[in-house]
Amino acid sequence: MKRKIILAENSGYCFGVKRAVDETIKIKSESSENIYTLGPLIHNNNVVNDLKKQGVIAINNENFSDLNKGDVVVIRSHGVKESTINYLNDNGFIVKDNTCPYVTNIHEKVKKYYSLGYKILIIGNKDHPEVIGINGWCNDEAIIINLDNLDVELPKKVCVVSQTTEKKSTWNKVLAKVSDECKEFIAFNTICLATDTRQKSARDIAKKADMVLVIGGKSSSNTTKLYEICKEECSNVYHIENKDDLTEDIINFNCETIGITAGASTPDYIIKEVISILERK
Numbered sequence: 001m002k003r004k005i006i007l008a009e010n011s012g013y014c015f016g017v018k019r020a021v022d023e024t025i026k027i028k029s030e031s032s033e034n035i036y037t038l039g040p041l042i043h044n045n046n047v048v049n050d051l052k053k054q055g056v057i058a059i060n061n062e063n064f065s066d067l068n069k070g071d072v073v074v075i076r077s078h079g080v081k082e083s084t085i086n087y088l089n090d091n092g093f094i095v096k097d098n099t100c101p102y103v104t105n106i107h108e109k110v111k112k113y114y115s116l117g118y119k120i121l122i123i124g125n126k127d128h129p130e131v132i133g134i135n136g137w138c139n140d141e142a143i144i145i146n147l148d149n150l151d152v153e154l155p156k157k158v159c160v161v162s163q164t165t166e167k168k169s170t171w172n173k174v175l176a177k178v179s180d181e182c183k184e185f186i187a188f189n190t191i192c193l194a195t196d197t198r199q200k201s202a203r204d205i206a207k208k209a210d211m212v213l214v215i216g217g218k219s220s221s222n223t224t225k226l227y228e229i230c231k232e233e234c235s236n237v238y239h240i241e242n243k244d245d246l247t248e249d250i251i252n253f254n255c256e257t258i259g260i261t262a263g264a265s266t267p268d269y270i271i272k273e274v275i276s277i278l279e280r281k
């Protein structure tokens, strides 16, 4: 019997990632020189390697020593610390800021409430570039919290924001703690709509499918979250980066329904390549 393949209603490139990729390609088309991104433009090796061939070079986030005055430096959708933007502007680089507007909104809130005397609480992964960037808008003084350190002591007055790709369930748990322990707080649910809709769609297909493939970079935070959510609903879930990760076991998996979802950094062509291989069976 032919297996049914269902693609999550909301999956693949989000607005912020698409914008960053399109803008970067446009910037490169206007320059004969290499241009530089602070870290890989998006968490997808295929796209980053394609861009490299076109002269879009990813450098280490803080390693400016290889750059020369006048070089074009692209800020990716994750955003960076305020001090990084200032350094680049003050040292003669041409800055093209592709920070996702939803992340810029977090930077503005963090800066404002830090200046008003609130301790900033970021719900997210302390090692993720988006969180490192957000923390840089309050002098790197935020408390970064997630399910691993829920027992951290909180001050009396806090302003809560979230990494844009955080799970709603984690947000709810942290907010319950804040409400219990803090005298004065303001909370901005900055989980972005693209994340929210992708997570809901992933859960929907995982409930219906016998096997789910989650397509996206291994270092992609939002893809990992989709994988975790699908695992809660289905026992056969695989996180793959692209068609090359399709093993014979996956391709030949004997079932009625295969669900497919993809992280916000996964371009359409990678999703289509995976589906077309599965459809041949």
Ligand code: SF4
Pocket (backbone or CB within 6 Å): 014, 015, 016, 017, 077, 078, 100, 101, 102, 103, 164, 165, 192, 193, 194, 195, 222, 264
């Ligand atoms: S996931 Fe949301 S915040 Fe992050 S780049 Fe995409 S649209 Fe912007």
